[in-house]
Amino acid sequence: MKIHTALITIMLGLSAVSAGAKDVEYGKQLYEANCSQCHGMEGDGYGVNAEDMDVMPKDHTDTEEMISRTDADLFKAIKFGGKAVNKSVLMPNWDKNMNDDEIHAVVAYLRVLCCSNEE
Amino acid sequence: MKKMTPQHRHKLATGALMLAMASSVFSANATGIKEKIQQDCAGCHALHEEKKDDQLTQRINRKGPPLYYAASKYQKEWMQNWLQDPQRIRPGGDYFANHTVVTDEGDVIDDATLLKHPRLSAADAKSATAYLMTLDSKKELLDKQAYSAKKTSRRMAAMNFSKFKGCQACHRDEEDYGGVSGPELYTAHQRLRPEFIASYIRDPQQWEPRSLMPNRHLPDKEIHKLMDYFKILGE
Numbered sequence: 334m335k336i337h338t339a340l341i342t343i344m345l346g347l348s349a350v351s352a353g354a355k356d357v358e359y360g361k362q363l364y365e366a367n368c369s370q371c372h373g374m375e376g377d378g379y380g381v382n383a384e385d386m387d388v389m390p391k392d393h394t395d396t397e398e399m400i401s402r403t404d405a406d407l408f409k410a411i412k413f414g415g416k417a418v419n420k421s422v423l424m425p426n427w428d429k430n431m432n433d434d435e436i437h438a439v440v441a442y443l444r445v446l447c448c449s450n451e452e
Numbered sequence: 453m454k455k456m457t458p459q460h461r462h463k464l465a466t467g468a469l470m471l472a473m474a475s476s477v478f479s480a481n482a483t484g485i486k487e488k489i490q491q492d493c494a495g496c497h498a499l500h501e502e503k504k505d506d507q508l509t510q511r512i513n514r515k516g517p518p519l520y521y522a523a524s525k526y527q528k529e530w531m532q533n534w535l536q537d538p539q540r541i542r543p544g545g546d547y548f549a550n551h552t553v554v555t556d557e558g559d560v561i562d563d564a565t566l567l568k569h570p571r572l573s574a575a576d577a578k579s580a581t582a583y584l585m586t587l588d589s590k591k592e593l594l595d596k597q598a599y600s601a602k603k604t605s606r607r608m609a610a611m612n613f614s615k616f617k618g619c620q621a622c623h624r625d626e627e628d629y630g631g632v633s634g635p636e637l638y639t640a641h642q643r644l645r646p647e648f649i650a651s652y653i654r655d656p657q658q659w660e661p662r663s664l665m666p667n668r669h670l671p672d673k674e675i676h677k678l679m680d681y682f683k684i685l686g687e
Contacts, residue, residue, distance in 0.1 A: 365549050366512060367664060369559075370633035371621060374549065379558030381548055382621055382631035387614075414666075423618040429657050429667035 353441075360442030363435055367427060376446040388421040399447035407440045485579040493519065496546075496567070501589060511662035514546050515567065521659070523588040528581060530642045535577035538569035541639070543624065543632035561632055593658050595650035597672055601683050609681035617668065617678065625685060634665065641679075641686030649682065650675050 364376070371380040376393035383390055393399060402410075409417055412433070415424030431439065490499060496516035504510045522531070544561045545551040553562045572580060614620035614630075623637045624630030640649060653675045656663035670678075 362508065362512075366508060366662075369552070370544075370548055370631070370664075373559050374552055374554050381544055381552055381559045381561055382633055383558060385630055386621055421618075422616065423621045425618060425621075425666035425668060427666055429655075430662075430664070 356438045356441045357445050359435070360438035360440070361445075363431060363439050364442050364446075367430055368439070371423075376443075386423060388423055390424075391420075393443055393446045396447050399443065404440050404444075407443055408436055411436050411439060485576075485583045489580060489583055492570075499587070507662045511660070511664070512547055512549070516546050516569075518660070519584060520587050521590040522584040523586060524591045524594055525644060525648045526584075527643060527645060528585050530639075531584065532577050532581040534643075535572040535580055536574055538571060539639075540566070541635045541643070543636065548633040590659060593651050593655075594645070594647035595654070596647075597650065599646050599650060599676055599679060601680050602676070604677070604680045604684065606681075606684050609677065609684060612677055613681050617670075617674075619678070622665075625681070637682055638685045641682040646679060649679055653678060 364372075365374065369376075369380055371382045371386070371390040372378055372393055373380040373383070373390070378390045378392035380390060391398070406418060410420065410424065411431070412426060412428045414426035415421045417426070427436065493499065498514075498518035499520050501518075501520055502510070542548075545566050548561065551561050551563075551565045552559050610625065613625055619625075619637070620630045622631035622634035624632070625636075625638055627636075627638065630636075644652075650672075652659055652665075653668075653670060655667055656665040657667065
């Protein structure tokens with residue numbers, strides 16, 4: 334199981350690398366503007382809005398959880414909101430805040446956030 | 453243990469200067485109000501539309517809401533009163549990340565970095581409001597659909613706001629409760645023109661291309677339900 338997790342982590346890491354450092358950097362900027370208010374500046378789910386929320390925002394540094402989601406899952410959740418992936422309505426659709434390329438950049442950053450520090 | 457973001461460090465460095473500027477605003481007589489506003493307010497508020505290529509950076513660096521469409525957005529009476537006794541509308545500042553500090557208990561807004569709006573005399577508030585009410589850009593975006601408030605249950609309306617629509621994640625509907633990254637909405641009814649509220653909820657990016665607010669694709673009926681709630685809160 335650990336080997337399996339490690340392999341997936343490496344694959345996700347490679348996927349983020351292939352997305353390009355520029356995409357990841359832009360994804361980070363977009364993440365800060367649109368996502369960090371709930372998910373936190375460090376992506377741990379403890380954003381400035383989290384305190385009074387009924388559902389804790391997802392911890393994007395949770396490697397085990399994040400590797401269970403494909404890039405397509407993450408893209409769908411961001412673009413169409415939590416409801417589209419059977420998650421909380423508190424996660425809104427970001428389809429008018431970011432275009433598809435920008436959402437892909439955020440997904441690339443999420444892969445760095447979740448999986449680049451795995452030992 | 454607090455960790456400062458780069459934006460936070462920048463904000464601290466400029467904060468003292470901005471506060472010093474704020475204290476001197478409108479200290480002279482009220483002649484030439486247009487020039488005075490251009491001189492004293494433009495540091496934080498856009499008084500003309502600037503179409504920059506990098507609108508995300510423009511939004512991130514913003515210190516206050518744009519005022520070039522003030523007349524399309526605000527209620528005149530509210531503005532004149534508010535300028536004399538300004539209360540914070542955005543608990544996290546105009547861009548929350550510039551005021552966010554990472555702590556072991558979670559991210560928090562460092563209130564010490566938030567700018568205070570200058571307080572104007574009654575005469576200056578009146579003349580400033582009169583001028584700002586001439587800035588009517590984007591008026592063509594104002595909602596054409598007639599809105600008339602409907603009877604609604606406060607409890608149901610609150611639940612719609614928080615649980616069904618998820619607005620409370622970013623906005624407060626009462627003091628000290630709700631999200632801090634967006635403007636509080638318990639004074640929205642007094643503060644904002646109803647045609648603006650409807651139009652902004654329907655399509656925030658029409659007003660601000662890099663608005664941080666999502667477009668929830670709400671039909672008129674649902675938009676009006678939220679406005680009914682703001683009316684209850686404001687009464």
